[in-house]
Amino acid sequence: MSKGLCIRDIHVEYGSRVALSGISLDVAPAQIVSLVGSNGAGKTSTLRAIMGLRSPSKGEISFGGARIDGMSTPEIVARGIALSPEGRRVFPRMSVHDNLFVGGYLQPQGAHLHKSVERMFDFFPKLRQRRSQMAGSLSGGEQQMLAIARALMAAPKVLLLDEPSLGLAPIMVQEIGRLIQTINKEQGLSIVLVEQNASLALRLCHYAYVLENGRIALSGPGPELVKSDYVQRAYLGV
Numbered sequence: 223m224s225k226g227l228c229i230r231d232i233h234v235e236y237g238s239r240v241a242l243s244g245i246s247l248d249v250a251p252a253q254i255v256s257l258v259g260s261n262g263a264g265k266t267s268t269l270r271a272i273m274g275l276r277s278p279s280k281g282e283i284s285f286g287g288a289r290i291d292g293m294s295t296p297e298i299v300a301r302g303i304a305l306s307p308e309g310r311r312v313f314p315r316m317s318v319h320d321n322l323f324v325g326g327y328l329q330p331q332g333a334h335l336h337k338s339v340e341r342m343f344d345f346f347p348k349l350r351q352r353r354s355q356m357a358g359s360l361s362g363g364e365q366q367m368l369a370i371a372r373a374l375m376a377a378p379k380v381l382l383l384d385e386p387s388l389g390l391a392p393i394m395v396q397e398i399g400r401l402i403q404t405i406n407k408e409q410g411l412s413i414v415l416v417e418q419n420a421s422l423a424l425r426l427c428h429y430a431y432v433l434e435n436g437r438i439a440l441s442g443p444g445p446e447l448v449k450s451d452y453v454q455r456a457y458l459g460v
């Protein structure tokens with residue numbers, strides 16, 4: 223059975239509105255997999271289903287060979303999947319340090335948690351400089367780093383990133399891109415990258431899925447999709 227994350231034919235509805243109608247995808251260990259698609263294509267709904275935030279009406283999600291659809295979100299986090307949500311959602315009136323502490327809430331308390339925060343500061347030196355500052359006073363790029371670091375505090379095997387480049391200046395987008403690759407390489411994490419910035423997402427990933435109207439329209443290795451006429455016209459503005 224697959225060790226990675228495996229989604230088979232999931233369907234998700236919000237009342238009478240169909241968000242996903244039969245999504246299947248695989249995320250192998252240590253891979254970066256991108257989900258690209260326009261507004262409303264179903265990218266966030268896919269991540270919400272993985273995290274147990276929205277139950278699929280049909281289909282299966284498994285991780286490490288075990289079914290996880292139907293589990294609670296804390297159970298899914300404890301199994302090794304963490305989400306950095308769209309819009310970052312840091313706690314603005316809490317310090318950078320305390321935001322990270324909250325991210326580690328499922329870890330054993332005490333010295334272990336302090337060590338994890340320090341490790342995060344080693345990895346994100348900019349956050350160490352701002353450790354006592356309120357998260358709401360950080361720049362957009364710094365808040366994005368904090369949101370990623372907070373998700374990493376759960377010590378996941380799979381990190382789900384929802385639109386990490388949204389609203390950031392181009393130079394910061396490049397920095398976040400490098401960071402995603404470093405996390406993948408140095409920590410051996412699988413990353414599911416949801417992006418409207420198709421150019422960034424296809425450049426960074428090992429494999430990508432193009433979502434349209436709640437279905438997979440196309441999939442393949444990032445460098446191959448970049449060359450596809452359809453992707454170039456529809457998503458890369460060529």
Ligand code: ATP
Nearest residue numbers: 236239240241259260261262263264265266267268
């Ligand atoms: P975006 O980039 O805008 O977040 P997306 O690709 O992530 O787009 P989803 O947010 O998954 O797309 O939305 C898929 C479909 O489900 C859309 O038609 C959207 O309007 C609908 N939808 C999403 N959330 C809700 C909700 N809470 N209530 C009703 N409909 C919803």
